[in-house]
Amino acid sequence: MTTLAVLTSGGDAPGMNPALRALGKVCAQSGITLLGVERGYEGLLEGAFRPLVTPGEGGGAPRFDRELEGCQGWGGTFLGSARSARFREAAGRAEAAAQLAEAGVDGLVVIGGNGSLAGAAALAEEHELRVVGLPASIDNDIGCTGLSIGVDTALNTIIEACDRIADTARAHRRAFIVEVMGRECGYLAMAAAIAAGADAVLMREQGRDERAVVEAVEKTVRAGFDRGKKRVLVIKSEGVRVPCTKLVRELNARIPGDHVRATVLGHVVRGGAPSYMDRRIASRLAFQAVRAFEEGQTGTMTAWRATAEGGSKTVDPTVRLFPLAQVLEETRAVLDGTSAVMRWRLEMMERVAGVLGV
């Protein structure tokens, strides 16, 4: 095993850079050359390789890419990311495999969300190439792993924003709807609602139609103000496809006093310096990914605090390796709500929902 390549793909996540840096350090220790691929699968198709770690000659010190050395505190990904339509086709993946072969790459690490990991699984299946995935997505919608890289930082960002909004809401006795990212997964909204002391949470998984969403929020706002609360906070996942502008209009029409406002956090949730926890998760997953390559594994993903049966243990009790096929199947179950872990989370949320507004 002499050369690994690594790419970051899909929505960037805080913690991707610490994962890249950890990969580099472990490769250097093992005498492995590490090539970075710029701009995800798109860059791979263009052969956009960049040396990140070059082992020293005759016991000399390895050479590191300067951005790699200093990136542990940066949000985003210094390699860049992209979404690639071409790579979704088998022909595109064949081109990518040819680029990797031409660059003398023995294995590829893919750091990304469920779309990126699906591409990694297809590449591993269709070509003689070792591929290992690291789960990185603020949505936390990846199967088999309790947390993906980026989730902890995203939650801290949301909570800080909600605390700030609560200050101004109290000053004006207002109800705020704060919309957070998460695509189809309500995990960010659910976890943030508890930590931010929200009065209610809106998630796609609750299966409400527009009218039911409006009525649920109206009930929460009325109850909060009737109990003399100075601020009411509702956290809404973007997967609830009722625009905040429409919600605010409807609610101010139903509740006199023009008390309702909304803030859509959007991409703010994805930025920021990675938290300690995300740096810890990123480093530990990266370490085991290199070990997996050295053991000849392929088509697997390193998972943090496994949420599914099976997989294979690593020397790190918190990290387990799962076949990408199982990860993708479990991810589908997370998104359609049939996965055991998602059912448990939703049951917990139902129980907590009653307490949120008290």
Ligand code: F6P
């Ligand atoms: O998957 C991560 C994510 O941030 C989602 O939460 C969000 O809906 C999506 O990416 C936004 O994608 P883009 O940055 O391409 O607009």
